[in-house]
Amino acid sequence: MNDKNEEHTMLSTPLTPAFVHGAAEIETTERGLRPHRLPQWARTQFPDPHLLMMEAQPSGVRLELTTAARTVAVVTHPSRLAYRGADRPRGSVDLVVDGVPVASSPLDGGDVVLADLQTGATEFLPGSAHTTTFDGLPAGEKRVEVWLPHNESVELIELRTDEPVAPVEQDRPVWLHHGSSISHGSNASTPTQIWPAVAARLGDVSLRNLGLGGNALVDPFVARTIRDAPADVISVKLGINVVNLDGMRLRTFVPAVHGFLDTIRDGHPTTPLLLVSPIFCGIHEDTPGPGAVDPESLGTDQVRFVATGRSEEQQQGKLTLRVIRDALASVVEHRADDVNLHYLDGTALYGADDAVDHPLPDALHPDTATHRIIGERFAAHAFSGTGPFGRTTARGTARR
Structure with missing residues (x-):
């Protein structure tokens, strides 16, 4: 070919x-x-x-x-x-x-x-x-x-x-996913090798990818888009762009996430919904944003990113990835009456140990091999028979 x-x-x-x-x-x-x-x-x-x-x-x-x-x-x-x-x-x-x-x-x-x-x-x-x-x-x-x-x-x-x-008419369950540049596919070589495509193939679902590089910012218009879109299962991966931009403080982030989920639920009241926190990213684990391109990496074989905030700024409500993960887990806990809402810690997809064997080439985005790992782990968690999407998407398996 x-x-x-x-x-x-x-x-x-x-x-x-x-x-x-x-x-x-x-x-x-x-x-x-x-x-x-x-x-x-x-x-x-x-x-x-x-x-x-x-x-x-x-x-x-x-x-x-x-x-x-x-x-x-x-x-x-x-x-x-x-x-x-x-x-x-x-x-x-x-x-x-x-x-x-x-x-x-x-x-x-x-x-x-x-x-x-x-x-x-x-x-x-x-x-x-x-x-x-x-x-x-x-x-x-x-x-x-x-x-x-x-x-x-x-x-x-x-x-x-x-x-x-x-x-071809739509004949598989639709998985609608929203996330950052990692979900968009940054640093993956080709479109079928981005992690949502890998996971969709393993889950035998039809992917609608709302991974938007640099723009997973808890925007109400994205929540409305998800609300109005056909979907059998939904996942939302939030956090890294909010830290990169230094766009919110803890006080505004938590209510914004609740509002984002409320809007989705207006159109999908019982659809399985998975809230996913950020994967491991060493530069922002304990250091707030904003993120920036390391000027010393310009003109080299690999541009790299750095965090420009200071760890002590967390005391003023600035966000780091560890703070984000705790906040998102708490959001799901406070919505315990929604039995179809689930939480996944992003470090289960790519954690500190993975960063040793599969470091992020630019300190922010995974390479193609790591996209595959993330996709395989997401599919194993979400689309398995006991996973949050398993019961809804299992009917798709017999169609292929």
Whole structure:
């Protein structure tokens, strides 16, 4: 399987929203279709440039189709963020056949927003469309998923195959997950290797990923988005971005989390809901934010992050990860009447011992191998028969 121009006649199928899974809505552009992970009303209400960039990166979004095709090609126009002095790998498009990831192909071309981490200045560099081609698919009718890049936005222009295709209807339990850049997929190599994708595959559920890099900030519009979205099970992973931003104090954080959960419950009163605290992150365990890029790492092979707060500032209510974990556990304890609300300590997914064997390359985000570990542990906890999602999602196992 490769990424090249097709050498024989291909069928062109108009891409419609029916092919797109895992998005809140699909915008029609001059080129084609742009998936969004937040609805239009939320983007209008708070048009923060960084938030808009993150929600437009289609983490967890994929095309799903049935076909006997041996070759599948997707034409996209990518758009990405790059930093001066910091090398960032390109996004990739992944191919999954009958539930098994079989190929990955990096993007080329597209538009670039080049940002300077020191000055904040940006420069726009336009580029061309890109065709991703996968050939050598197995013969016969099969379910094909084309996972879009988790770290670049794309406009979907054209679907080309050597046999007819049909969209797949939603036929698995929907897992809606909200979290930070780690849930978004930061530092994972390809879209099927981010930890929520790993967990969704093991749990045999349909992923709707609301991991928003730098933007898991207990925002009411995200809670409303979750409230209004179809979901069989829901997880919310909060804390690290609040510390990174130094955006709240303990007094405001706890009521905000209660309000966030209250809003979700307005639309999903009995849906299994898992509140997850941050994984281990040494720089912020006992040191408040804000977080920052270590200037000494700029221009090196690996940009790193540092915490700029002081541990003693916890006395004024500043938040660290240890404080966050205690606070979230207490929130669930105080909502004991909600029997479908559960808590998971994030250090069970990645703890201090893991940091010795699998250190965070930039001191903040896990690498691809660690994403796999986190995904496997989450699936074992949440989707097992006795886990918080097990009874709800078990019916999906017989469908595949």
